[in-house]
Amino acid sequence: MPRSLVPLATLLVLVALAWGLGPRTGALAGDEAPTRQEVEKAYVAFDDGDSITIRWPEAPEVVRLLGIDTPEIQHLEHDLPFAQPFGEKAAGFLEGCVAVASRVEILRASTQDPYGRTLAYLFLDGKNYSALVVEAGLAVANTSHYGDNGLPAPAAEVEKAAARAGPVPFEKPHRYRARMKKVAAWMKKRGTYPRGPQDGER
Numbered sequence: 001m002p003r004s005l006v007p008l009a010t011l012l013v014l015v016a017l018a019w020g021l022g023p024r025t026g027a028l029a030g031d032e033a034p035t036r037q038e039v040e041k042a043y044v045a046f047d048d049g050d051s052i053t054i055r056w057p058e059a060p061e062v063v064r065l066l067g068i069d070t071p072e073i074q075h076l077e078h079d080l081p082f083a084q085p086f087g088e089k090a091a092g093f094l095e096g097c098v099a100v101a102s103r104v105e106i107l108r109a110s111t112q113d114p115y116g117r118t119l120a121y122l123f124l125d126g127k128n129y130s131a132l133v134v135e136a137g138l139a140v141a142n143t144s145h146y147g148d149n150g151l152p153a154p155a156a157e158v159e160k161a162a163a164r165a166g167p168v169p170f171e172k173p174h175r176y177r178a179r180m181k182k183v184a185a186w187m188k189k190r191g192t193y194p195r196g197p198q199d200g201e202r
Contacts, residue, residue, distance in 0.1 A: 035107055035108055036105050036106070036107045036123065037105060037106055037107075037108070038103065038104065038105050039054055039104045039105060039106055040104075041098060041099075041101070041104050043055045043056060044098055044104065046091065046094060046095045046098075047073070047091070048070060048072065048073045048075075048087065048090065048091050048094075049068075049070030049071070049073075049087070049090030049091045049093060049094045049133060049138060049139060050064065050065045050068050050069060050070040050090075050094075050133075050139065051063060051064050051065060051117070052065070052094070052098075052122070054106070061118055062116075062117045062118065063106060063117065063118045063119075063120050063122075064113050064115075064117040064118065064119055064120075065120065065121065065122050065129065065130055066109060066119050066120060066121050066130060066146075066149055066151065066154070066155070067121065067128075067130035067131075067134075067141060067142065067143050067154065067155055067158035068130045068133060068134060068139040068140065068141060068142060068158065069139060069140050069142045069172070069173045069174065070086075070087070070090040070091075070094075070133065070138060070139040070140075070173065071084040071085065071086040071087040071090055071138070071139075071170045071171075071173055071176070072084040072087045072173055072176055072177060072180075073087040073088055073091055074087075076193075076194055076195075076196040077196070079177075079180060079181045079184035079185075080177065080180050080184070081180065081183060081184055081187060081193060081194050082180070082183075084170060084171065084173065084176045085169075085170050085171075086138060086169065086170045089138060090133065090138040090139060093133060093136060093138050094129070094133065097124055097129060097132060097133075098124060101124035101125050102125055103123075103124070103125050103126070104122070104123070104124060105122070105123040105124075106118075106120040106121065106122055106123070107120055107121040107123065107151060107154065108120040109149040109150055109151060110149075110150055111149070119149055121151060121154045128154050128157045128158070130154065130157075130158045130161075131154075131157040131158050131160070131161040132161075134158055134161040134162050134165055135161040135164055135165050136165075137165055137168055137169065138168075139168075140162070140168055140172055140173065141158045141159060141161070141162035143155045143158050143159055144159070
């Protein structure tokens with residue numbers, strides 16, 4: 001479903017609830033504080049619910065947001081022929097949260113992911129976005145699997161948010177991705193895999 005079709009009222013309610021319930025975090029203690037960097041909102045481009053691209057004047061920076069895994073949107077180039085339920089809603093939630101924030105910051109980990117993406121937490125008006133989206137029921141916490149990436153304070157916030165939120169209403173995204181790879185391979189063999197703009201579709 002195109003993101004534009006996600007009911008606007010639903011997204012506004014979710015964002016409003018997140019702003020009221022989410023933890024407000026001031027300057028982080030210890031060595032983490034100097035690494036937080038403010039980002040112009042105009043530089044932020046969106047894709048799914050757990051990644052952004054920052055279009056710095058020098059060069060774009062793709063950022064995988066730490067602590068979370070959100071349901072998938074359609075990514076034909078990544079063997080995801082169908083959007084996962086709640087995927088578009090999670091993507092819209094991220095965009096909505098950034099839209100209402102006055103201050104946007106990222107807190108980078110010292111390492112990148114295997115695809116060369118920056119690993120970072122996103123802070124919106126001092127609030128940890130990863131904790132917000134988990135508490136909204138639109139992401140699973142993955143801190144227990146990947147650890148705190150050297151950023152224990154925001155990771156702990158995500159874990160607390162997950163405990164408050166309870167079970168999510170969707171299949172865990174890593175399982176969905178594995179299942180869709182098999183579906184994509186089956187469709188490609190039969191010539192039924194969807195075509196996208198990169199294939200000349202209009």
